[in-house]
Amino acid sequence: MTLLKSWVASANGPKHPFPLNNLPYGVFSTDTFDPRCGVAIGDMILDMRRAEEAGLVSLTDDALFDVPFWNEVMEEGPELWSALRKRITQIVAEGSPDRERAEPLLVPQAEAEMHLPFLVAEFTDFYAGKHHAVNVGTMFRGAENALPPNWLHIPIGYNGRASSVVVSGSDVRRPWGQLKSPEHDKPAFLPSRRFDLELEMGAIVGTASDGPVTVDEAFEMIFGYVLLNDWSARDIQAWEYQPLGPFQAKATATSISPWIVTAAALEPFRCDTPEREVDLLDHLKDTGPMLYDIDLAVSLAPEGKPATEIARTNYREIYYSSAQQLAHHSTSGCPMTPGDLLGSGTISGPTKPERGSLLELSWGGKEPLTLESGESRTFLEDGDTLTLWGAAHGDGYTIGFGECTGTILPALDNPYER
Amino acid sequence: MTLLKSWVASANGPKHPFPLNNLPYGVFSTDTFDPRCGVAIGDMILDMRRAEEAGLVSLTDDALFDVPFWNEVMEEGPELWSALRKRITQIVAEGSPDRERAEPLLVPQAEAEMHLPFLVAEFTDFYAGKHHAVNVGTMFRGAENALPPNWLHIPIGYNGRASSVVVSGSDVRRPWGQLKSPEHDKPAFLPSRRFDLELEMGAIVGTASDGPVTVDEAFEMIFGYVLLNDWSARDIQAWEYQPLGPFQAKATATSISPWIVTAAALEPFRCDTPEREVDLLDHLKDTGPMLYDIDLAVSLAPEGKPATEIARTNYREIYYSSAQQLAHHSTSGCPMTPGDLLGSGTISGPTKPERGSLLELSWGGKEPLTLESGESRTFLEDGDTLTLWGAAHGDGYTIGFGECTGTILPALDNPYER
Structure with missing residues (x-):
């Protein structure tokens, strides 16, 4: 082509x-x-x-x-x-x-x-980037227990909040939430201090199903893809996520790029998922190349300052294709609906400049990044503009996604004192 | 009245x-x-x-x-x-x-x-029954660590799957899923063997919000209530739920009773939440009686056999009212939509016959229940019909919910061998 x-x-x-x-x-x-x-x-x-x-x-x-x-x-x-x-x-x-x-x-x-290019029916967010899962697991549980026992066998996912999905360009208000610092015995209600991005791809389910679908069927159900930023309040998440998973930490906003790049346009860029450590069960096995070779980058611009590229990676780092994720999503008989949006999970490559979140880039806040403007960052500051970029590179042509951008607005004054 | x-x-x-x-x-x-x-x-x-x-x-x-x-x-x-x-x-x-x-x-x-009486926008399921949380926590983590550290401070909840919601009377197909028994080193894809009910109330959000709402505002946003059975595959859940919460274990079906009982009809039955061990933060504090005194019961009828009442409890056992749950749900700025459905969490009372799930009634399958037909049950069997009942009892009158019922159909033959 x-x-x-x-x-x-x-x-x-x-x-x-x-x-x-x-x-x-x-x-x-x-x-x-x-x-x-x-x-x-x-x-x-x-x-x-x-x-x-x-x-x-x-x-x-x-x-x-x-x-x-x-x-x-x-x-x-x-x-x-x-x-x-x-x-x-x-x-x-x-x-x-x-x-x-x-x-x-x-x-x-x-x-x-x-x-928004489509009505988001429901939003599911996966955790299917292996480098991301290993990085986060290492920070929270140590290198030996980094990957949960199920991780190599199923694409771990959780239901997100469809109402949080906004189109690129929408401002994102820093959330309040209940937090508990290790140095305090009691939680407090405060603006998030560890507000973060997650670099993801979003797959859009185009057709309905009401029973288990195979990986091949799932691949045919996917209409197209967008860039997706799953904004995450790490401090809210740390306090709330046990035992039932992230909730308010992920509900403030989820930004997507405005253009649905169709599966048809991406056809020349199909590639295999990464090599596997263990065989998948039959119903989740790869049946062909269903991931895509898409270059991705993240830039951060402090208010009034030039942007710095803070990460560069590729969608092929994801361990489970969207088709595998969708097949798993349907195993229980869960009905899938046109307009369902599946976040790939944060995409990180093996080296430090390939990490798709500030949590990983700053190693939990311990290793601040230095931006080209001379400022440093652990997590996002008010006024920061975050932009995701994505493109597949063909022979003399480019399949671009447009950008997925959002600017952080300061938290409201205490929303309950009015 | x-x-x-x-x-x-x-x-x-x-x-x-x-x-x-x-x-x-x-x-x-x-x-x-x-x-x-x-x-x-x-x-x-x-x-x-x-x-x-x-x-x-x-x-x-x-x-x-x-x-x-x-x-x-x-x-x-x-x-x-x-x-x-x-x-x-x-x-x-x-x-x-x-x-x-x-x-x-x-x-x-x-x-x-x-x-279905309304279009379900999104479905959130809480974990706000204290006896239930203590029972489940004791089984999984021991009595000392039964309640997670956050439990007394926020209503723990996770996003469920709106597409799984069906009206009372809909049959429920036993799901397949990836499971791992403690005695095997590898997971397998099998029909669930620990398929369960959860006795809950569902609150229906009637008006939209796009920022944090107070408990009082949340109370005014709730249009009405239904009985809700959050069907749960315990064996799928055990394997998948760490670290991001339940996913396919809860996605097969969620049954609701067909009649929305309005908040107005329940007004005479308002009551306080249970006594608290620790003060809530201001934005979640009770500001008046916002729970309801509603008698609840569960019956189980094996195929062709009479029903046995297996549990009887009351909605007032729930630790956080739906208004508190909705206020918490909005803290991050999460937009709420008319038609959002909030499951209360499984409702169990303090004694054994008051437990709202078979997981608790059979204590993880170790203490089978004997039914009036002479059969015993740990989890649900094919052909079982499960019915939830609910009513508030006034002075010479009753506010009933109608029943919330579903019959378990056998699992499909392996859905991937066709």
Whole structure:
């Protein structure tokens, strides 16, 4: 696969995140247009509502784009997904006979405000990055007991809070919570002092299931991927998480990048999961390359200061593919719904600059990072802007995700004293 | 408060679960009518869709009852809730001038099939029954470490799976899952052998919030209550729950009773939470009686055999009211949504016959229960029908919940060998 050419000239650069090979799906609005589905091509967005109204896209009896979310497309299933991608490719490809009709339907990304691209049905967050799990386990339980006994046998996950999911660009308010410092005998209600990011990929479930699905079936159910930052209050988490897992520590916000990069666009970048120490049980075994080779980076910019890249890694470090995670998620008969979002778990590589959280980068706050501005960080400070980046690199082209960013606002005054 | 009289004669018995004092909200269908909102009165259901169409109920500009769920009513907020209850009371009260118009809108409950009364936005399950937590903790960690250090300071909860929620009467399929018996070194994929119930109450969040709410505000946000059975696969849970909490063990099904008993109907039964060992932090402190005096019972009927009552307790055993749980849930800024369902946690009393799960009743399977049919049980067997009951007892009247029942179907053949 090489770069496919579009009549939208900006899409034809080898490093542009949104070439014809990508065609990611988002929801945008402008001063003129209320929120609606759109497809990124170069620096532009193809307005899918108007494209459908104009008869340029017409694959179903009922309208797909009269709503400002992609769930209705998802629910149609893989055949429609494929036909839709083919049709959009035709419309914006170099030499397309549709150019004249389509050109007025393009909106510059610079004029668009992005919204959540889909209605999040439920959110599940996994813990499937082995370097991350080993790092965190070593800090909390020592190197010998770093990985829990189940970790190499199932993708450990917990249910998160769908209502916490926000689109990139949304500010994130530092949370209050109940904390207990080791030096105090009693807990206190305070703003979090160890507020952190987690670099993750999010897989979006496109079709429903109501019983156990195989890894192969799960792979076919996944509509696409986004970057995901699972903001985490480490001090709230430490006090609350035993015995039933993280709760308020993860409920403040979960940011995702605005463009759904489809599984189809990522097809050339499929790769194997890392080598395994123990065989998985049959129902979770890899049946082919279902992970993706996606370069990832994290940058941190203090307020009014330039950004420093604080981590760089790759999605291929994840130990269980989203297909394996989804298969495991369904084992109990748990019904899965279009719009379910599965966080991969924090992605860290084997070396220090590859760690996907400040908890790991600062080793629990003991080894502060020095930023290019000269400031140091253990955890996030008010005014910090955190940005995740992701891209798959093909032969002369790039499949980009757009950025996933958020700025930390100071905690409210005590929210109960008003 | 005493029994209020209705012209629906069956509603006037002192033990009938649905007198005029109750008026619980459900969704029903019949051979003639597709699913729609209804209000139980005695043995009948008032069809709210037709009542609205006939102009008998008309409190808003837009229709509230053109959809088969109560979420639109919830979203209107407490003033509308109060006006609606007042209007329905007028319609079905003894001597009502509306009797002639309303009588044709009644449907016998015997002819109705019940559906989920609301769209479940998200489901959170708490662990707020102290006797339950002490029993489980003692089994797993010994009596000295029974309660985790945080337990007396915050209502411990975890996010559950909204898609698992089903209405009473739905069969429950025994799940498969990854298990590891202490006598094996490796996990295996098997049907659960320790499938259990959990007796809980469910509180339904009626109005939205997007920042921390006080206990008083939380109390006002709760629309009503249902019985809730949080089916639990103990063997799956034991293997998966460290370090991030229960996941597939709780995802097969969560049954709720079909009638939402409103907070208004339960008003006369408000009571205090149990005495506390330690003071709560200010933002979680009780500000008045916000728990309810509701008698609860559990019965188990093996296939084709009579039922045995296996537990009897009261909602007042719960250590944190739903208002306290909801206030805690919001501390991080977690947005709450109409239709969020909060499970109270398993409700157990101090003595053995008051325990709300088989895990506790059979003390981890070591002390089998003997049923009236002569059979014994440690955990649930295929064909068992489990029923939860709940009622508040007033002066000559009863506020009933209807039953919350489910029958265990045998596990599928290996779902991955097909």
